[in-house]
Amino acid sequence: MSIYDDLLSGDEYLKEYNLKRNPFDKISAESMTSEEIKEMHVITAADKKIATNLSTIIGGGSATVALIGEYGSGKSIRASSIAETLKNKGALVFYTKLPGGAPGIVTYALFESVCIPIINNKDVPEELQEYASKLWDEFREINSLPETKFKPYEAGQKLAGLFHEISDKGFTSGLVIDEFEEIIEASIQREVRKTFEILREYLSHAVGISKHITVICSTPNAWASLKEIHPAVATRIHVEIEFKPVNEQIAVEIVRKRLNAFRPTKQKDLSPFTEEIIHTVNKQYATGNPRMLLLVLRSILDVAAHAKVKEIDQQTIEKGVEFAREKLKDAQSERIKQILTPKMRDILEIIIGEKEGGPVIGTALADELGMDQGNLSRYLNQMAALNFLNKHRDGRIVSYEIKPELRLIFAEELGLTQDKQAEKNEEE
Incomplete structure (x- = not known):
């Protein structure tokens, strides 16, 4: 046997399930x-x-159009498919994921994602290439422009002007902004407002452009932050499409299509799964999230294949779920380490260590932390946009709590697990 035989045995054993490879990879x-x-x-x-x-x-x-849904709800697949559909019809479609940070960084990325493809496209009229080239020359050095001279409304108007030119040349066009939450996650609120002003002006001047679509993909928390920080942008989005948790019927169909895509011959049978297993995983472990459903089923199938299980049972499900949780936990922990600032850590230590994860009212936290209320609200709203906190509003009272599924991960990252807390109490 070679050193890789054991690593390949799982895929080989998938043939017993009439599968060429794991359909959930x-x-x-x-x-x-x-x-x-x-x-x-x-x-x-x-x-x-x-x-x-x-x-x-x-x-x-x-x-x-705004596509609104949690991570893993299927927004990006729809966004890329929208772009693909229109491109197949000869449209000029620009798909981008904008970075967070200063408005200049966002503006640079926005114009780069639209102007460069036009400049390099030999199939568009020369006048359109020249128009895009002049616009790019104007905004390529935007990062070096002093903040006092940066005019977000001009950037938004000129971006819309480019799409007017595209329309005048007879092209269908589209701008697809995926992972909109990144703009909020990596920016301070003052900078976010300027970025939103760019979008507001663009959307205002893009109204009525023939054969043009703008698509923005966002998490619910980030979209709620947009409505609070700059409602004028949200009101210019005419259609909001919400991606809700998938039901049992859709979950079964997702699995059936995946299995058939990797079978030598298609079949109605869900083997090695059953409808009952899929219902259980979707409801109890994936909570209706398509990506979570696929991640958990991938782990369950891997466990079953390596154990050479003929039929998946409850023990196999539990082992697969635990394996998936560990992998997700590692990924989430790494993301948290990269994003958390020292001040965020201070805030979370109070919420987890002294408030049992919340909910807590912002004004009470400000007193305990000795922070300005406005400054604290900025951090809390940013962590809500990051999907770290749930935000609740009851009239004028706003409260926050750690997302239940992240409490243990945060506690471990901050050294606030029960064992660590016990050690701390003994030292005191």
Whole structure:
């Protein structure tokens, strides 16, 4: 035997399940081809709404659409598919993930994602290439411009002007902004406002552009932050499409399509799973999140294959779930380490160590931390946008609590687990 035989044995044993390989390996939109997405995608009510808006712009109208859902709800797959659909019809579509930070950084990335593809596209009219080139020359040095001279409204208007030019040349066009929450996560609130002013002006001047669509993908918390910080942007989005947790029927269909995509011959049988197993995993462990469903099922299938289990039982499910949790925990811990600032740590230590995770009212926290209320609110709202905290509003009273699924991870990262807390109490 070679050193790789044991590593390959799991894939070999998948043949016992009539599978060429684990059908749940490819999860993100980036890891899948457009053909794979089409073959494995399950149409939902959200897709029908998207199709309606695509029909509108193909017919000569315009649309601004927000796709709102938690991480793993399927926004990116829809975003890339929107871009692919329009490109197949000869449209100029620009798909981008904007970074957070100073408005200049966001502006640079925005114009780079639109201007450079036009400049390098030999199939567009020379006048359009020249227009994009002049615009890029104007904004390529935006990062070095003093803050006092930066005019976000001009950037937004000129971006819309480029799409007017594209429309005038007879092209269908689209701007797809994925992972919108990144803009909020990596920015301070003052900078976010300027970035939102760019978007507000762009959306205001993009209204009525023939055959043009703007798509923004966001988490619910980030979208709520947008509505609080700059409601004028949100009101310019005409259609909000929410991605809700998938039900049992959709979950089963997702699994069926995945299995058939990797079987030598298609079959109705869900083997080695059953509808009951899929219902259980979707409800108890994935809570209706498609990505979580696939992650857990991938681990369950790996465990079953390596144990050479003929039929998946409860023990196999539990082992697979534990394996998936450990992998997710490692990924979440790494993300938390990269993002948490010292001040965020101070705030979280109070919420977890003294308030049992919350909910806590912001004004009470400000007194305990000795922080200015406005400054504290900025940090709390940013952590809500990061999906670290749940935010609740009851009239004028706003409270925050650690997301239940992250409490243990934060406690371990901050050294506030029960064992550590006991040691701390003994020292005191």
